[in-house]
Amino acid sequence: MGSACHSWLCSVLCGAFVALTLLTGCYSYSYHQLHSLPPNDRIAVDRQIPISETQWSTVWGGIQSEWTPGPTSCDGRGAGRVETHFVWYSVPLLVLTLGFAVPAETTIWCITDEAPSEGP
Amino acid sequence: MKSPLLPFETGRRWKNWHATSGVGGPVQRIYIPRNLWSDGSRDEKVFLPGLAGLQQIVREAEQSHKRLRAIGSGWSLSNVAYGEDFLINTSRLTHWFVGFRTPTMLTQQFRAKSQRLVFAQCGVLIKTLSAYLEARGLSLSTSGASNGQTIAGAISTGTHGAANSFGSIQETVLAIHMVAEGGKHYLIQRETRPAVSQEFCTFLGAELKNDDDLFHAALVSFGSFGVIHGVLFEAAPLYWLERHVKRVDYSAVRNALATLDVSSLQLSGGTALPFHFEIVLNPYALAAGQGGAFVRALYKRPPGPTLPVQEPGHGQSIRSEDLVSVIGFFSDIAPGLVPMVLQDELEESFTETPPQGVLGTHSQQFGDTTPTNGGTSTEIGVPMEHVGNALAAILRVTSTENMAMPIAFRYVKQSDAFLAFTCFSPHTCTIEIPTIDSVRTRDGYERIWAEFRNLKIPHTFHYGQALPLHPYWLEVFGARRQSWLEARARFLSPSGRRMFSNAMIDALGLST
Numbered sequence: 001m002g003s004a005c006h007s008w009l010c011s012v013l014c015g016a017f018v019a020l021t022l023l024t025g026c027y028s029y030s031y032h033q034l035h036s037l038p039p040n041d042r043i044a045v046d047r048q049i050p051i052s053e054t055q056w057s058t059v060w061g062g063i064q065s066e067w068t069p070g071p072t073s074c075d076g077r078g079a080g081r082v083e084t085h086f087v088w089y090s091v092p093l094l095v096l097t098l099g100f101a102v103p104a105e106t107t108i109w110c111i112t113d114e115a116p117s118e119g120p
Numbered sequence: 121m122k123s124p125l126l127p128f129e130t131g132r133r134w135k136n137w138h139a140t141s142g143v144g145g146p147v148q149r150i151y152i153p154r155n156l157w158s159d160g161s162r163d164e165k166v167f168l169p170g171l172a173g174l175q176q177i178v179r180e181a182e183q184s185h186k187r188l189r190a191i192g193s194g195w196s197l198s199n200v201a202y203g204e205d206f207l208i209n210t211s212r213l214t215h216w217f218v219g220f221r222t223p224t225m226l227t228q229q230f231r232a233k234s235q236r237l238v239f240a241q242c243g244v245l246i247k248t249l250s251a252y253l254e255a256r257g258l259s260l261s262t263s264g265a266s267n268g269q270t271i272a273g274a275i276s277t278g279t280h281g282a283a284n285s286f287g288s289i290q291e292t293v294l295a296i297h298m299v300a301e302g303g304k305h306y307l308i309q310r311e312t313r314p315a316v317s318q319e320f321c322t323f324l325g326a327e328l329k330n331d332d333d334l335f336h337a338a339l340v341s342f343g344s345f346g347v348i349h350g351v352l353f354e355a356a357p358l359y360w361l362e363r364h365v366k367r368v369d370y371s372a373v374r375n376a377l378a379t380l381d382v383s384s385l386q387l388s389g390g391t392a393l394p395f396h397f398e399i400v401l402n403p404y405a406l407a408a409g410q411g412g413a414f415v416r417a418l419y420k421r422p423p424g425p426t427l428p429v430q431e432p433g434h435g436q437s438i439r440s441e442d443l444v445s446v447i448g449f450f451s452d453i454a455p456g457l458v459p460m461v462l463q464d465e466l467e468e469s470f471t472e473t474p475p476q477g478v479l480g481t482h483s484q485q486f487g488d489t490t491p492t493n494g495g496t497s498t499e500i501g502v503p504m505e506h507v508g509n510a511l512a513a514i515l516r517v518t519s520t521e522n523m524a525m526p527i528a529f530r531y532v533k534q535s536d537a538f539l540a541f542t543c544f545s546p547h548t549c550t551i552e553i554p555t556i557d558s559v560r561t562r563d564g565y566e567r568i569w570a571e572f573r574n575l576k577i578p579h580t581f582h583y584g585q586a587l588p589l590h591p592y593w594l595e596v597f598g599a600r601r602q603s604w605l606e607a608r609a610r611f612l613s614p615s616g617r618r619m620f621s622n623a624m625i626d627a628l629g630l631s632t
Contacts, residue, residue: 037251038427039484041267044245046211047137047193049152075154075212112214112243116252117166119217119239120225120323 028085074110175303192273196584242272250483300346337607404459499582591629
């Protein structure tokens with residue numbers, strides 16, 4: 001009886017741990033550039049094409065990674081919105097490697113803001 | 121002859137900006153045209169590679185017997201922009217110009233306004249237009265409650281605010297530059313109110329179509345006449361808006377809801393109908409003393425020498441909130457809390473303004489919206505004389521169970537566009553019911569729609585929001601619907617009509 005209860009509790013705790021660690025992939029942090037002109041709304045970006053890269057930080061943050069998207073990816077206009085979030089396996093890996101290697105995904109959205117030209 | 125840069129993605133899933141359940145799905149191919157030639161160079165006519173890209177996409181869709189839709193910002197809460205075959209992401213087609221330097225490109229009657237005429241490619245966002253136009257002493261004449269739509273998407277679905285004396289955003293449009301079958305492109309304008317001459321069409325390389333019926337049909341056509349490359353519209357001289365928000369009991373607004381008689385509301389403008397007038401109700405706070413009605417009135421004011429100062433919060437906010445965002449944080453997991461939470465949220469979003477109101481430019485008053493991650497809405501257009509019955513029908517449904525659905529009433533001048541859902545004269549009362557998508561919500565909408573149908577209340581639906589996928593409700597358009605179908609049949613062959621349709625257009629009986 002005691003053993004069955006222990007097994008049941010263990011299963012629940014393991015399930016909860018897995019669910020909670022996987023859910024941490026939903027955490028995200030973002031930056032959105034403001035327009036330089038009033039009313040300084042968030043600048044227009046191409047919402048349809050997020051460009052993402054999974055990066056690894058290792059040796060307890062001693063080795064960090066920097067991602068530089070190619071010059072043509074935003075047609076020379078740069079990124080207007082940047083979001084970083086854990087991937088589903090970030091926390092499990094963090095636990096398994098005791099924090100040695102932690103992946104995260106960075107996503108950018110290209111600026112599509114364009115000033116008007118003079119007409120013909 | 122250079123070829124356009126025309127990358128595409130295959131086998132992707134597409135979803136709308138608000139990630140609404142049931143909107144979007146798998147897509148065979150999503151094209152991303154740009155204003156670049158394939159060697160990465162630009163053109164002296166900046167728009168030319170993008171236009172050539174749209175032409176090529178249409179030809180490829182024809183050859184592959186695929187259906188084709190253009191997507192803007194993905195702002196719509198329905199599948200109006202979605203198709204499974206080929207989609208075009210228009211976000212990179214953002215060239216636009218203000219003013220004409222060659223008077224002969226315009227007709228005589230528009231030359232005096234030449235510096236207020238704007239030609240914008242399909243992918244330019246409303247917020248971009250507003251920011252730069254206001255810096256030049258101009259303004260959009262109207263817009264939706266938020267500003268993230270593309271200009272072509274906003275027009276094609278009949279986006280509107282509450283400009284009761286002006287109408288919807290499509291009323292500003294003077295000409296539509298459309299890429300149709302075979303990649304041929306046309307500039308479509310009214311015969312009775314032409315804005316441009318053949319010389320401008322030569323500049324675009326387009327064939328000129330001066331045709332009232334074709335213009336009025338194509339204006340609000342949700343991608344059914346081809347791919348809009350650009351639109352020519354008229355901006356207004358810069359104006360400011362003075363915003364007043366007040367919270368009252370339902371009994372105080374009951375008369376104004378159906379009559380637009382605002383004399384009993386003690387607004388700052390007295391008995392005059394404000395430029396923008398809207399009422400939002402909490403269906404669970406309609407009794408005396410509950411303050412479940414929120415009135416938002418904006419009056420046009422001449423611009424001052426310096427921009428109004430933005431002071432967010434504390435009743436001074438000059439930010440507008442899109443109602444979908446307003447209630448985005450709570451769902452139907454705790455229906456018992458809905459009446460209280462809804463009231464709190466509405467009071468937070470419709471903060472009462474000081475007696476002098478809050479001044480702001482158009483873009484300051486109708487600003488940014490954040491995605492709601494599951495937001496949805498339905499919007500029903502009814503003639504003024506049926507507003508009372510319409511509200512009663514909605515309340516019959518909301519009284520049976522608690523649903524997080526505020527009810528927003530706005531009033532829009534009748535549109536000339538044949539299938540604009542703001543088709544009733546002189547005003548269409550647009551009743552918007554935003555919420556978070558769920559089984560309960562969908563069931564609530566179905567029951568509201570059924571009430572309207574059973575009670576024979578004349579009504580239409582906003583194409584960019586949840587709506588019945590059935591042609592019954594389009595019967596109210598009568599001859600306007602027939603004129604739309606005839607104009608489309610004149611403009612497109614049967615295969616062209618199939619190509620520029622999707623499942624939603626099929627379900628509405630408009631793809632024939």
